[in-house]
Structures are given as structure tokens and as C-alpha cells.
Amino acid sequence: MTVICIKDSKERILVTCALPYVNNVPHIGNIAGSHLPADIFARFCRLAGYETVFIGGSDEHGTPIEVSAKKLGVSPKELTDLYYDVHKKIYEWLDISYDNFSRTSLKEHHKTTREFFQKVYDRGFITEGILRLPYCEHDRRVLPDRYVEGTCPKCGYDGARGDQCESCSTLLNPDELKSPRCVICGSSPVFKEVKHLFLNLDKLESGLEKWIKKNKGVWRPQVVNVALGWINEGLKPRCITRDIKWGVKVPLEGFEDRVFYVWFDAPIGYISSTKEWAKKIGKPDEWKKFWKEKDSKIFHFIGKDNIPFHTIFWPGMLMANGEYNLPSRVAGLQYLNYEGDKISKSRKWGIFCENLPEAGLGSDMWRYYLTLLIPEINDTQWKWKEFQERVNNELVANLGNFVYRTLSFIKNNFDGVVPEGKLLEEDWEVMENSKKKSSKLEVLMWDIHLRDAFRKVFAISDIGNKYFQSNEPWKHVKEQEDRAGTVLFVCANLCHDIAVLLSPFMPKSAREICNQLGVPPGSLGDVGTPKIKPGQRLNEVAPLFPKLKDEDIKRLKKITGNVTGYEDMFKKEDKKEKEDKRGKEGKEKVRVTFDEFKRFDFKTAVILEASALKNADKLLKLKIDVGGREKQVIAGIAKHYDVEGLIGKTVVVIDNLEPAVIRGEKSEGMVLAAVTGDTISLLTVDKDVKSGSKVT
Ligand SMILES: [Zn+2]
């Protein structure tokens, strides 16, 4: 085990977490794989008394966001605004203690990126090169990676993107796609040679190699091995520019219409987020201490897919720039899976964090099990059964039980006041033992073995439970009050030790223990010392954690597996409003591709029943027959049709519309109608056709 040296108390620590890409919402794998470990570590650094700043932010540029926004008919800013808020709320709810959570779309970041680039350029680490890229003559634009789709040359999948086939995961160049097409208009592109900028990683190779080898033995082998793998392959110049609009503009003549490739600008976000933090605290130069002074250490927490970026490209950029500190430690984490498979939003497989606040379980309960699952060395797996067992058998029965039994005993037998302790050698030994566990925890923490460190907290509550049990204070309390008092004095101090050491992992519970003890939060140096004095009056005492019953697990599973259609929000409401507006202003309509159109399943249907809907004077409830299947649809036609006149009518419906609940009634499709001013006219057919006929 190698411990990174943190001896000099002047040293300060910057902790970063990989900036999440905001075209999606976080699931538990993202939390256990970067935000939570980074937070635990940052909280520990603060607890140990180091000047610590923990920064993060959202990575908002790049083709995927520009393409998603285009498909939804909104601007990239509207899309990232929505997701930024969703992300920020989730991290706050989970008590991820970011000192600043920034955005790469902010001005400060654009400015920082351009200055960073300029320095790298001036120092001779940037060259021009030519790429052969698809160009759409209809849209008059280059089509970088996701802007072009076609058939995968490997597996034949028809939706392969210009950078990768999602079906077989093969990395692709756009010119490898068979029958490529523009994702905006569907026409086939021509190929053009386009000038781009490249970072000369080849010139940085020997410097990087030296730096990586110096960190061998400090970083995890899996991190060093990935990095050295890249070095052994030989580093080549890497393209840093893109032909899209959404991003940081390149400040170089001849490249004004390009932006930086997102891999180049995103890590600079660490610097701009620190700058933003410094401004917010009213000391605008404070960030320099962390990034430029020698007595600072930078810790990056990232997922394994990000290892090359943080051990090769990003340090390469820093070396090329020359102004900033290199990372001290790159903690590359593996993946958390879910019940035997990869977490997948499209397959609705996993726990999706936007649901956690509704689940009715405190954030520490999630943090508890997710800490046990931090994929430090190998991939790990969420299992509901194990979650229930660990909570009940360890969190409740061990730690929770020790604290509650100690404090309620003091409440019931000593009027809620911590008794005097006359400690014998064996009692001091218990305190000393707690101190030893704490020292072990510290060593493990600095080496980023957070799960093993967490075990030490439970080792202390274990010691406490055994001590309480073998000393039987309930027997002594009547005859030998002194002895019972001493045992409870020691136990109260162990509760305080637990609160201190628990605080990086489960901050709310740690605060709650201190609150019940009636003391402010302690520091690392308090552990193993009789910090809780005789005469200390306790506050209200209550169990810390709920037990989880089978039906709780069932309910939690249902709520947290829910996939929120954030993008549908744009489609249904915002986008409709905007389109209406655009229509009125006579501006361009949003185009749909033929593939998008094909996804709608239009069918003929016969209306079987119609009835008014309570408290909704515009809506009718319709029972319809679609080729022998009966469905219920809610339609806004009450003011335009009599109920009786509708029965037997053949109409056109969208059969595969996501079911919705409208005024408490399910609606399993949509009846199509033409709308002019105040007139609504249902679409129907002009020949006799079978119900359920396809409409194309
Ligand atoms: Zn493929």
C-alpha cells in the first residue's frame, strides 16, 4: 500500500469529479462511479483539516448535444439548461458537497479555454492537418460524427453513427459507413477535405511517459496500465476542432467558424469552475493557489472510460500549456451494474436518480449502500436483496442499534445527562481501540480505498456493542451506578467517534448523532479522546435508520426504476408552443426524417362508445376498436361532436402513442382531427375499410 504524502499542513487539496455530459440524467452507476467517491474524499480532506475545494460542473458542448437539440427542435442552450438543473438538484439531494458546480457553456469557461489554447499554440504544440469529412450539399455543412448515419460495415446495422456503431460498438470513421446519410435532411453527403487543428501529443510523449512512470505504485495498476498502453502504442497528433456551432469558438484566423472538440474544452472546465468558485467567495485570485502553487494537490475522480483523457490527453494539454499543476492522483473507477446486467435507460434497467427524492428514503440510506458498492477495483453490482440485508443487519442492527441503545439508556437511567466515568484500564483500551481503527481509516482514505475505510466505522460500533453487552450496565445501574456510569460515558464517546468518522460517508446521520448528543460536529483529532464530558445533556433521542421490509423494497424498486421522459417534455409542451409560435410568425418548420415519420403507427379505428368526462367540459372518453383490440382514448372534441353521433364512426388514430393519464383516465392513443380556427373535424376515410387498417 502506498500512501500519497500529505504531511505538510500547508498543503491544499483540489478534488474534481468528471464533468457529467448533460444530454441525460444520472443513474446510480454515475453516482457510485465518480460523484460519491469524490465527495467522500473531499469531505474527508476537510475533516482532516486541509484547505479543500471540491469542484465539478456539467460538460455541455459537442455534437451529441447539438444533434439531440436539433432533433427535439430546441436550442442546445434550452436542452442543457434543463439537464443542468436536473443534475444539480440530484447532486444536492444526495449531499454531494460541491463547492462549485459550474457549466462549460459559461463565458468564464470560454475565455479560459481560449487563453489556454493560445498559450499551447504559442508554445508550438498545435499544427494544422487535413481531415476527409462528409459534407451535406443541401444543408451546406460538414457533418461531424453524429451528424452522419449509415450502415455499419461490420455488423450491417442501419443506424450506425459517423463515430461509432451503437449496435456492435465498433469505432468508425464517417467514410467507413455504407450508404451514409445526413441526419438533418437524409440526403447522401459528398466527402471534402477540411482543415483542422491538432494537438501534438507526439511531442509530449516522453514527458508524459516519465510522469506516468513516476506515479507507478501510487496510482492503481489499472490506471497506470491503461496510460502506459497508450504510450506503448505511440502517441499521434489528435484533432482538437469540430465543424459545429455549439462550443467554444477557436480564436485563430481561418478557423473562426470552428469550435473546440469537446474533449479539449471539457477538462479545462476544472480550471474555470475553480475560477468561478473563487469569484463567488469574493477572492478572485484564490483559484491560482490550487492550480499554480507547488504545495497543492489535485485529485481527479473519474470512470474507467475517462482514464486515457486524464492520464494522457489532459496532462498532455497541461504540459503543453506549462502554467498549471499536473494531477497528483487519478482515481479511475470501474462500473456499477444492476441486478446482473448493465444499467440501461432504454431498457428501463437500473435506478434513476431523479426518482430518489420521491422514494421517501433519506439520502444517507442510498449513500450507505452505494459506498459499499464503489467500484474501486472491479465492477460491482446493485442487488435489492443485499441492500435490504445490509441495511437491516448492519446499518440498523449494528451501528444504529449501538447509538440508540447507548443514548436511550442515558435518557432512561441518567435523566438524559452523560454520567461521570471512572475509567479502568479495560475502558481506556476500548477508547484506544477506537483510535486505532480511526488511524487505519485515515491511511485507507489517503490511498482512496474508501470502501475499506468505511468498514472501520462499523468496526467501532462493533466494539461498542460488544463492550456494552459484556459490561451489562442494565444490571449494574441499580447497585453499582458508578460502573454503569463509566460504561455509558465510554459508549457516549464512541458514539461521538462514530459521528466524526461517519461524516464523510453519511453526513446527515453524522450530524444527527451529534444533534442527539447535543454537541457540534467534531474533528478527526477528537477520535479516541473523551470529548463528550460528564454532565453533557442529550437532546431528543430516536433510532437513526428505518428497517426495510419486503414491501418497502418492492415500492422503492418500482419508484426508482421509473424513466422520466425529459426530452418528451420538449416534444409535448415546449416544442408545441414554439412550433405554434413559429407557424404564426411564418418561420421555418421543423423537418422530420422519413425514419421518424415511419415510427408513427397510424390506424383506422371504429368508435364503439363515447361519454363525457367529469369536470372536463372539452374532453370525451372514447372506446374504440382497432382491428379487434379495444382501447380507451381521451379526445378534446366534446364541444364539436354529440356523443351519439360519434358511435360507429371510422376515425384515424396514432396506435403506438405512449399511454398517458388525462384527468385520471387512461388514454391509449390519439384521434386525429383537422383544426381551423374554432372548428374541429375528425379525420375519417372515404371508402369502407376494415378497422385497424394501416394509414400511410
Ligand atoms: Zn455495427
Ligand SMILES: [Zn+2]
Ligand atoms: Zn443535410
